[in-house]
Amino acid sequence: MQSPAAAARDNADAACEGLVSPDAREALEGVKVRIAAQITGSLPDGRSVPGVPVFSVAEETLPQELRFGAATAEAATRRDVALVDDGLAFVVDGAFPARVADLLVALTEAMGYEPAAPGIQTPPGMRMNKSVHFLVPDAFSQWLFGRMQHLLPQQLDGCKLLGFSSRLDCYKYDDGDRFRMHTDGQWPGYGIGKDGVSMIEWPGAISKISLLLYLNDESDGVRGGATRLYSTRGVGHTSRPVDVQPAKGSILCFRHGYGEDSVLHEGLGVRKGAPKYVARINALYER
Known part of the structure; x- marks a missing residue:
């Protein structure tokens, strides 16, 4: 059986030219990918699949930008999205530099996007994309949190903001792919265990907040693929939804779960052109 590292190399070699930055591919030569966990997931047609992997990477084999973050002079800024019923949604521009986005695309293409998504159960036809989930180094998630901590709600439901999970859920949308209307569920925090490989749950x-990292945009050939946000009253309300266009290096943040200010949303279809790459990371609060 082929090792995860060997599979990653083969997937990287098979990645289409133009999807992955040559510089990013070169920076990831020698990366060591391991399986951190295998959990039940689901396919776009709704069927359950056992043993879907969540990956981790040997930190010492990663480029510095994915271990500790990247230096950038650009400050992150927040712009709120106005929704009926005060659903909580905002965009953080300049959250991370293009170099980090390119490296994440290259790394996830090396891991290999698959139809199954671990730990997720969706009805048939709701999630029409491919996914790969992995654990970033804790230092990386702490760097990203540090860049935008001051822009996030410091408390929600009386619970204190703690930081970001280190589990990154990445999705690739090809021509015609979309994610139909849904509300994101709540998750515990995850990180890498003391063995440097396995996934652990943080107690x-x-x-309480989804952070959707846009890893590419129209300048990379993406056509369509906006994230459409609805009021908490849903699509039957007379208000118009708000479309947020992918912008490389920005993060769309919105309340998830099933509270009054949680946000219904969908990923609109991607048209013929480059695939759209996004990644979800979660903001954690006291339980």
Whole structure:
């Protein structure tokens, strides 16, 4: 059986030219990918699949930008999205530099996007994309949190903001792919265990905000693929939804779960052109 590292190399070699930055591919030569966990997931047609992997990477084989973050002079800024019923949604521009986005695309293409998504159960036809989930180094998630901590709600439901999970859920949308209307569920925080490989759950933390990292945009050939946000009253309300266009290096943040200010949303279809790459990470609060 082929090792995860060997499979990653083969997938990287098979990645289409133009999808992955040559510089990013070169920076990831020698990366060591391991399986951190295998959990039940689901396919776009709704069927359950056992043993879907969540990956981790040997930190010492990663480029510095994915271990500790990247230096950038650009400050992150927040712009709120106005929704009926005060659903909580905002965009953080300049959250991370293009170099980090390119490296994440290259790394996830090396891991290999598959139809199955671990730990997720969706009805047939709701999630029409491919996914790969992995654990970033804790230092990386702490760097990203540090860049935008001051822009996030410091408390929600009386619970204190703690940080970001280190589990990154990445999705690739090809021509015609979309994610139909849904509300994101709550998750515990995850990180890498003391063995440097396995996935562990952090006690005392629960997610309350989804952060959707846009890893490419129209300048990379993406056509379509906006994230459409609805009021908490849903599509039957007379208000118009708000479309947020992918912008490389920005993060769309919105309340998830099933509270009054949680946000219904969908990923609109991608048209013929380059695939759209996004990644979800969760903001954690006291449980």
